[in-house]
Amino acid sequence: MTLNLYIYSGLGNIIAIVDSVREDISLDTEDVLNLHENKGVNFDQLIQVLPPQDPEIDFDVKIHNNDGSVASNCINGARCVAKFIEDHSLSASKQLKVNTIGGIWRLESMNEGNYSATFLLSDVIKPICISLEEMDVNLDCISLGNPHGVAFEETNPKLDLLKVGKDLQNNSLFPDGVNFGLANKVSSNEINLRVYERGAGETLACGSGACAAAVIGIANKEMITPVKVNFQLGSLLVDYKKENNMNSAIGYAAFVEEIVIERKKKKKLLTLNK
DSSP: OEEEEEEEEETTEEEEEEEOSSSOOOOOHHHHHHHHHTSOOOOSEEEEEEOOSSTTOSEEEEEEETTSOEESOOHHHHHHHHHHHHHTTSOSOSEEEEEETTEEEEEEEOSTTEEEEEEEOOOOOEEEEEEETTEEEEEEEEESSSEEEEEETTTSTTOOHHHHHHHHTTOTTOTTOOEEEEEEEEETTEEEEEEEETTTEEESOOHHHHHHHHHHHHHHSOOOSSEEEEETTEEEEEEEETTTTEEEEEEEOEEEEEEEEEOOOOOOOOOOOO
16 A cells, blocks of 8 residues: 655645545554654644535545644645645635634635635633743743744743743643744734744744734734744744634745655454453
């Protein structure tokens, strides 16, 4: 058996996509972890694109982090999914509705390799202060289908992203872990951002992290929508509409390569009733 992995990049966030629309493929946590650790495939998230269960939806997706854990949202992945569907002519429409366990993505193909992902923001911002060893960290927390905690450098000087991000995964306030963003406000509509993602560590970009930081900046830091969020390899433009709580992220997505993996069939366990 072979498995085709389509590798895409959303601003350096590496997304492996599995076509479960045209092929009967189902991957679980063990499969995903094996691909990353034993097969040596480099990705931050793996997304299975599936036929929809709801006739009002164009596609379903299932998202895994590279440690095998299931993720509820991935906005860079959403834009890569839009690019994948376009590349493989899986839909004639430029506007798609895609179902995730965290909610509905509305995807749109734009110009010059850019794609937008729009979703409903259904949570409220919760400010907290956490004591980690010898420091206090001021976080604004919000869920975008997946949990985010964002610290702005102006109120949290000299934070170590990797250390704080790792420590937060073991904090009782976040029993399922948390994506930790460290933001630096450049102007009223621009921030620089680094993100430590639960289940993946620091990634070159995080779309939902960008949305979380922008929404918090607009609410608490006198920032103005749309907000340009800068990562190491590019930027996302985040547009938050307070009147209907809709959040859009626009940015580049690109195909990188196709990888073919040899897979062994799993042995089925037979239980005998005595």
